[in-house]
Amino acid sequence: MVKTQSLKRDLGLVCSLILNIFFLFKVGGEWNLSWSKRAASEAEAVAAISCSGHGRAYLDGLVLDGNEGPACECNTCYGGPDCSQFFPDCAVNADGGDPLFLEPFWMQQAASSALLVAGWHRMSYSYGDQSTISQELERHIRKLHDIVGNAATEGRYVVFGAGSTQLLNAAVYALSPDNSSSPARVVASIPFYPVYELQTDIFNSVDFQFQGDTSLWKNKSDSDTEVIEFVTSPNNPDGQLNKAVLHGPNVKAIHDHAYYWPHFTAIPAPADSDVMVFTLSKLTGHAGSRFGWAIIKDKVIYQRMVTYIALNTMGVSRDTQLRALKLIKVVLATGGRGIFEFGHETMRKRWEKMNKLISTSKRFSLQKVIPEYCNYFQKIRGASPAYAWLKCEKQEDKHCFAVLQAVANITGRQGSLFYAEDRYVRLSLIRSQDDFDLLLHKVNELVVGEEGPQTM
Amino acid sequence: MVKTQSLKRDLGLVCSLILNIFFLFKVGGEWNLSWSKRAASEAEAVAAISCSGHGRAYLDGLVLDGNEGPACECNTCYGGPDCSQFFPDCAVNADGGDPLFLEPFWMQQAASSALLVAGWHRMSYSYGDQSTISQELERHIRKLHDIVGNAATEGRYVVFGAGSTQLLNAAVYALSPDNSSSPARVVASIPFYPVYELQTDIFNSVDFQFQGDTSLWKNKSDSDTEVIEFVTSPNNPDGQLNKAVLHGPNVKAIHDHAYYWPHFTAIPAPADSDVMVFTLSKLTGHAGSRFGWAIIKDKVIYQRMVTYIALNTMGVSRDTQLRALKLIKVVLATGGRGIFEFGHETMRKRWEKMNKLISTSKRFSLQKVIPEYCNYFQKIRGASPAYAWLKCEKQEDKHCFAVLQAVANITGRQGSLFYAEDRYVRLSLIRSQDDFDLLLHKVNELVVGEEGPQTM
Numbered sequence: 001m002v003k004t005q006s007l008k009r010d011l012g013l014v015c016s017l018i019l020n021i022f023f024l025f026k027v028g029g030e031w032n033l034s035w036s037k038r039a040a041s042e043a044e045a046v047a048a049i050s051c052s053g054h055g056r057a058y059l060d061g062l063v064l065d066g067n068e069g070p071a072c073e074c075n076t077c078y079g080g081p082d083c084s085q086f087f088p089d090c091a092v093n094a095d096g097g098d099p100l101f102l103e104p105f106w107m108q109q110a111a112s113s114a115l116l117v118a119g120w121h122r123m124s125y126s127y128g129d130q131s132t133i134s135q136e137l138e139r140h141i142r143k144l145h146d147i148v149g150n151a152a153t154e155g156r157y158v159v160f161g162a163g164s165t166q167l168l169n170a171a172v173y174a175l176s177p178d179n180s181s182s183p184a185r186v187v188a189s190i191p192f193y194p195v196y197e198l199q200t201d202i203f204n205s206v207d208f209q210f211q212g213d214t215s216l217w218k219n220k221s222d223s224d225t226e227v228i229e230f231v232t233s234p235n236n237p238d239g240q241l242n243k244a245v246l247h248g249p250n251v252k253a254i255h256d257h258a259y260y261w262p263h264f265t266a267i268p269a270p271a272d273s274d275v276m277v278f279t280l281s282k283l284t285g286h287a288g289s290r291f292g293w294a295i296i297k298d299k300v301i302y303q304r305m306v307t308y309i310a311l312n313t314m315g316v317s318r319d320t321q322l323r324a325l326k327l328i329k330v331v332l333a334t335g336g337r338g339i340f341e342f343g344h345e346t347m348r349k350r351w352e353k354m355n356k357l358i359s360t361s362k363r364f365s366l367q368k369v370i371p372e373y374c375n376y377f378q379k380i381r382g383a384s385p386a387y388a389w390l391k392c393e394k395q396e397d398k399h400c401f402a403v404l405q406a407v408a409n410i411t412g413r414q415g416s417l418f419y420a421e422d423r424y425v426r427l428s429l430i431r432s433q434d435d436f437d438l439l440l441h442k443v444n445e446l447v448v449g450e451e452g453p454q455t456m
Numbered sequence: 457m458v459k460t461q462s463l464k465r466d467l468g469l470v471c472s473l474i475l476n477i478f479f480l481f482k483v484g485g486e487w488n489l490s491w492s493k494r495a496a497s498e499a500e501a502v503a504a505i506s507c508s509g510h511g512r513a514y515l516d517g518l519v520l521d522g523n524e525g526p527a528c529e530c531n532t533c534y535g536g537p538d539c540s541q542f543f544p545d546c547a548v549n550a551d552g553g554d555p556l557f558l559e560p561f562w563m564q565q566a567a568s569s570a571l572l573v574a575g576w577h578r579m580s581y582s583y584g585d586q587s588t589i590s591q592e593l594e595r596h597i598r599k600l601h602d603i604v605g606n607a608a609t610e611g612r613y614v615v616f617g618a619g620s621t622q623l624l625n626a627a628v629y630a631l632s633p634d635n636s637s638s639p640a641r642v643v644a645s646i647p648f649y650p651v652y653e654l655q656t657d658i659f660n661s662v663d664f665q666f667q668g669d670t671s672l673w674k675n676k677s678d679s680d681t682e683v684i685e686f687v688t689s690p691n692n693p694d695g696q697l698n699k700a701v702l703h704g705p706n707v708k709a710i711h712d713h714a715y716y717w718p719h720f721t722a723i724p725a726p727a728d729s730d731v732m733v734f735t736l737s738k739l740t741g742h743a744g745s746r747f748g749w750a751i752i753k754d755k756v757i758y759q760r761m762v763t764y765i766a767l768n769t770m771g772v773s774r775d776t777q778l779r780a781l782k783l784i785k786v787v788l789a790t791g792g793r794g795i796f797e798f799g800h801e802t803m804r805k806r807w808e809k810m811n812k813l814i815s816t817s818k819r820f821s822l823q824k825v826i827p828e829y830c831n832y833f834q835k836i837r838g839a840s841p842a843y844a845w846l847k848c849e850k851q852e853d854k855h856c857f858a859v860l861q862a863v864a865n866i867t868g869r870q871g872s873l874f875y876a877e878d879r880y881v882r883l884s885l886i887r888s889q890d891d892f893d894l895l896l897h898k899v900n901e902l903v904v905g906e907e908g909p910q911t912m
Contacts, residue, residue, distance in 0.1 A: 033493070033497065033500060034567075035567040035570060036567075036570050036572075037567075038570065040489050044492050046574075047574055060590055060593065060781050061592065062584070063592070073583075073584035096581060098581055098582075100579055100580060103579055106575035106576040110574065111490075112494070114492050114494065114495035114574055115495055115572070115573045116498065116570060117571045117572075118499055118503055119563070119568075119569025119570060119782075120559050121515065122514055122745075123558070123562070124743060125553075125737075125743045126554075127529075128517070128529035134516050136517065136518055137516065162618060162768075165768070166768060169768070195767065202764060203659060203661065205659065205660050206662055286579050287580060287581045288773070288774035288775075289578075289774060312621070312622060313619060313769065314619055317745055317775065319744075319776050323775045325516050
């Protein structure tokens with residue numbers, strides 16, 4: 001009898017165990033995965049390659065001879081098959097604007113940000129409404145701006161591009177006159193993002209021409225020639241909340257708001273101009289996805305931009321739009337708190353550390369960024385610009401980029417690329433933690449070393 | 457005792473069941489999926505929405521009020537919440553070149569073609585080698601051409617674009633002279649793909665201008681002006697294996713090989729010209745992904761194209777490159793047999809049916825496509841062009857597009873869009889099976905109905 005009871009109890013336990021297993025696998029309908037399992041396993045296998053915390057393996061990484069999986073791609077100054085080797089004498093990369101400071105955020109959101117793409121997903125040229133713009137994604141983007149309070153979207157049109165890059169020229173095209181005897185003058189305020197000039201030049205259009213610094217045209221904007229002013233706010237490289245300089249009936253502005261997110265700046269009010277450009281790169285950090293959007297007041301300008309994008313690339317990759325939707329859904333799930341608190345805290349700390357170091361220096365100085373009241377965080381928030389716009393103060397240090405490279409092996413971006421003096425250099429603060437740590441270490445050596453030669 | 461034994465047996469069964477469950481989940485290392493499960497479940501749930509076989513639900517489909525999941529997007533002439541309603545009087549779509557004839561192939565390859573993208577996948581602007589081109593994808597593309605035998609790649613350069621669309625203008629830019637007094641003349645042979653002109657026009661460059669039909673310049677190509685000839689082979693709309701018409705020291709050609717795959721044409725020999733453009737759209741059918749590549753002989757031309765793509769969009773979306781790699785891996789897994797046999801069989805049958813119908817007509821005729829020996833299939837293979845280039849033979853049917861629309865409610869694409877006579881109309885044969893079936897049905901009615909009025 002005892003034996004029977006004990007067996008009954010065991011059987012009860014076992015049944016309960018089975019039920020638990022089924023419950024476990026059935027929550028969220030996840031227990032009966034079929035065709036998606038292989039892809040999921042592949043992705044988890046690649047993600048499990050640690051690369052010593054100083055690199056990353058990707059699904060589409062190179063598969064080297066003798067390897068089964070993709071090889072580790074190591075951060076700057078790290079190497080070896082698993083990125084465990086450190087090269088202390090290597091050049092520190094503070095050059096490009098790779099927004100990898102957000103990578104840890106996405107690793108924390110692994111489950112909610114993962115995306116499984118079926119082989120037959122969106123093969124068509126168009127969505128159900130015959131457009132090349134995902135309505136669902138557009139709806140989420142509008143919601144995002146409402147929550148963040150950084151742009152007015154009501155009654156405006158939204159157009160997508162392959163990053164803000166493609167939208168910049170789409171806007172220049174759309175704002176330029178057709179069949180005019182004189183091309184529109186495209187201008188920007190020094191220091192400015194080099195792509196404005198390089199891009200306008202490469203298209204070498206009959207309808208528009210890059211004409212340099214805004215200030216040259218300040219008292220000439222009453223002429224008949226159309227002027228298109230790039231207004232970058234916050235500005236790349238110096239983080240200032242620029243406003244349009246030129247005004248008048250023949251002046252149009254393209255507001256580049258790539259950095260107008262709580263990571264990098266206080267949000268004093270929703271941007272409200274006629275042509276506003278945003279990019280996923282500096283919002284979620286997915287620069288590689290090449291996704292941007294423009295918010296446009298005027299229907300004709302919007303339609304001209306849509307036509308331009310259609311004939312240039314037939315819209316933005318539907319794969320990219322799907323991914324952007326997934327990422328923006330994750331951002332929205334916490335009303336933005338998750339990513340913007342992470343982003344702002346990371347950037348604020350980096351700026352504080354850099355600022356503290358440089359403030360002890362007599363040889364170098366940084367731009368001033370004044371803390372402002374932020375409507376999103378509903379408080380005055382500490383400065384957190386994307387770049388340090390470093391100035392070499394010594395008379396003889398005319399080429400600051402070369403000074404940093406020679407003395408500290410730091411690769412920044414020289415001031416003249418932004419049409420400023422070479423006494424300036426831009427140091428990127430938004431790269432990976434490894435890159436920032438190395439940069440700070442080298443800057444520290446540099447600043448501490450100042451006293452040496454001075455007292456000698 | 458009997459009770460105890462029966463319980464023991466039950467317990468044994470239960471234990472074996474548990475072991476089986478564990479074994480089931482462990483095969484292929486798939487039992488312990490963690491962060492990828494949610495994404496996999498979401499994708500499978502969406503894929504399970506059947507839409508009555510006449511539509512599709514997508515992960516990024518509109519979520520309508522009251523719905524939990526995305527809504528069905530119905531094929532032309534189908535409607536209702538589950539696409540089960542058929543509208544027999546609706547207009548049949550034979551217009552665009554949506555290559556959905558390949559969708560069933562990808563549904564058959566669900567497991568091997570699925571892709572799981574981690575939230576942190578490739579956030580950077582560049583790959584490990586600092587380029588914006590995935591080396592792994594380039595390697596697979598070269599392998600694909602080797603297997604198919606449709607293009608020489610050895611010693612050539614490969615550049616990626618957002619579909620062939622972006623590469624067409626990149627090539628025009630790269631082949632145009634810098635700082636010349638006269639812009640390059642861009643030409644194509646009638647009938648030609650309208651984007652050549654529309655795209656060249658919208659960029660309105662100082663360096664190149666669209667100048668119409670190749671034949672106008674046949675005896676003038678000895679002048680000093682550079683000429684850039686678009687050579688489309690097989691040609692869109694008529695499927696002919698065109699060759700360059702113009703020759704001379706100042707003539708350059710862009711070979712558009714979008715349709716040079718065994719689905720649509722025999723492959724008599726590897727294409728071997730200086731600038732060759734291909735696209736994923738007509739290879740795997742993923743038009744929405746916007747991925748293409750060009751194979752370039754000359755290093756300077758290649759570098760100019762890379763610069764153009766960089767300043768236009770900063771390369772092609774890394775998400776798209778990842779997907780293209782996955783899809784091309786599936787193609788390569790069977791040496792191309794899987795997809796090309798499916799593609800050719802589907803297109804050959806469609807062409808045979810259309811051809812048979814039209815051959816009984818006195819009012820309409822089709823272009824001739826001669827079966828040729830195919831080096832890929834190693835046999836003479838039946839014709840299988842992507843489009844029917846239909847001609848209205850009756851004197852009074854000058855506007856064939858309007859005839860088809862009025863008499864049979866068929867929407868084709870009018871001949872004048874290809875700079876040909878409007879006596880021609882292009883009917884797309886590469887769309888979904890639903891679209892083709894409806895087209896054939898309407899064409900049948902049209903042809904059968906011919907006798908009626910004639911004998912009255």
